[in-house]
Amino acid sequence: MTLTRWQRPDGYGLAPWRRSLSPQDGLSQLLQSFAGVLDSPLDAGLETQFPDGGLPAVDMHDGKEALTVRAELPGMKKEDIDISLEGGVLTLSGERKGGCDSESGGASHCERWFGRFQRSISLPCRVDTKTIKAAYTDGVLSITMAKAEEAKAKKIKVQFN
């Protein structure tokens, strides 16, 4: 087993638990990342289920005290959205109910996607899991997570001798 240098996950998505790779694993991981449908740094190395339709667009805001994730999910009900946070990975999943055949006439033009979706996002820093807040207004899901103490930027006083 070869050793690879562990890189701090600051900003763009290396999952913090990436293990050292044997040459075999390195190749299969590389192939997997090329085959990944979403070429997004947030989802790198994580399973993102690609449903029949699409995936919500996600924005990430970095604040001094908290991290905010916003996902565009119009036309859903709060109870159909699931949010979970485990090991530094935020997972948004749910089901967009409805469909092109639901109306009595059937859709003559169908661009919206429906069905189950799941998107996992690796967070760039540690967050306090007890203080997650989520809000859903105007079709945008907004998740605010307070950063863990050690993840906040701190001023370090340098002593000159």
Add this chain to the structure above:
Amino acid sequence: MNTVVNNLEQAAPAQPAAIECECEYVRPVVNIYETPDTYVLEAELPGVNKAGVSVQLEGNVLTVEGRRSPPALPDTELFYRESSAADFRRVFQVDPAIEAAKIGARMEQGILTLTLPKSDAAKPRKIAVA
């Protein structure tokens, strides 16, 4: 047979008489349904509230616009973005046999639902044979 609702972009994009601004817009995704009495148009406008929606019908050209108003996040830096910052706009050519005065619009969780009732002439009619 009358066409249902067409995207004007398939031919040439409709230009209003005076172009107000050289803005870039994003086309919202839509679903169009037809029932015997109405056309229903659902447009996805995430991040747009009721006040930011504008629907205009001029002749048989329907323009749907949505202005985004994201809640401000003070002291934060947007370091990753997949959504667009541009507002929404899409233009449609509609069936002329629509009762313009009775068009209904509803905005809920980022979905604009427009109900366009067909005028009596366009509804299917049973013709009795004497």
